[in-house]
Amino acid sequence: MSGGPVGVALVGAGVISAEYLANLTAFPDVRVLAVADLDAERAEAAAERHGVPASGDPATVLAIPEVELVVNLTTPAAHAAVAFAALRAGKHVYGEKPLTLDPAEGRVLLAEAEERGLRIGNAPDTFLGAGLQSARRALQAGVIGAPVAATTVMQNPGPESWHPSPEFLFQLGAGPLYDIGPYYLTALTALLGPVARVAATGRRARSSRVIGSGPKAGTVFGVEVPTHVTALLDLESGPSVASTFSFDSPVRRIMVEITGTEGTLSVPDPNTFAGPLQVRGVKDEDWRDLPVTGTTVGRGLGVLEMARALRAGVPHRASGAVALHVLETMAAIADSAETGEFRTVASTAPVPPELPADWDPHARTLG
């Protein structure tokens, strides 16, 4: 396909598809042509709600020639199979996190895409939002001097109270490390560069949980992964990071602080696209607000940026390489938590270039 908006199909019409569909159908540079799901009725309902012309099972949707890019919003255990099927149908793929369940599968996926001359993009795309882009500009402007260390905390009671099908969030490919960790680890990579080695511990407060909403409310299900993970990370560029990822706390707390030679930057929640952004210099008595500029539109920005990059023939920012590095980091953390030993992270990742501050998702740039 040549110029014009990029034809997109979604595979997976669950909870998160609503945000993607709302945003992608409002971007002039992409055209959402179809929605697929194993549950055909769910796909049809989502397509109807958002004025998408076609729906069906994944194979039917992958056979549509005008679909150039498949957005894979299935649950983690299906990410690889859906992505490979899309590549084999000649489509580029943008997937939800994590890239795949394990790094070996992720490496094969990226290699197959490259062989076929196709691209892999991956969530999270929150680092394209105003909050994290502004944090990056502040770091580059030297507001904290040279970065030395960072602390990140993500703790809450877990998603089973609000997600109607939360079982997958406590299985391989999720838990707080794999489900929420990608936001923090991608933000660290985008702000400070890739991870070199890790050490970690992991615990599980309860071996079962209870679904809190929807038709399955009251159902008890098993917890298969650690639900409280604490990690130490050495970054390639020098800073050391202490990170907590927990679904075991009744207290909700989110913190990302980067400390440098001249002060500390308080970075917005990396699971969001907006601010606030604050700095506290070594002589300051309190935090000072910093300007936050850029887009706060939400999930789907990575798909749009990838679509535009595809047409321009330049690398896209929410890349498979970053997602693979984040996945390798999470696997190293999980391994360290089991063995009690430091683990090196074999891969590195290209730090995605900054987005221009006036980058406009609603502009028509592709004819």
Ligand SMILES: NC(=O)c1ccc[n+]([C@@H]2O[C@H](COP(=O)([O-])OP(=O)(O)OC[C@H]3O[C@@H](n4cnc5c(N)ncnc54)[C@H](O)[C@@H]3O)[C@@H](O)[C@H]2O)c1
């Ligand atoms: N729910 C959130 O708030 C949220 C936020 C950000 C990212 N995500 C990510 O988005 C992905 C989906 O999460 P969700 O909450 O929407 O899950 P969900 O369970 O609500 O929906 C997943 C959908 O995928 C479909 N599906 C599963 N395997 C499939 C296959 N092989 N082919 C076609 N369809 C298939 C299911 O039928 C279901 O409709 C996950 O990777 C998750 O980490 C979710």
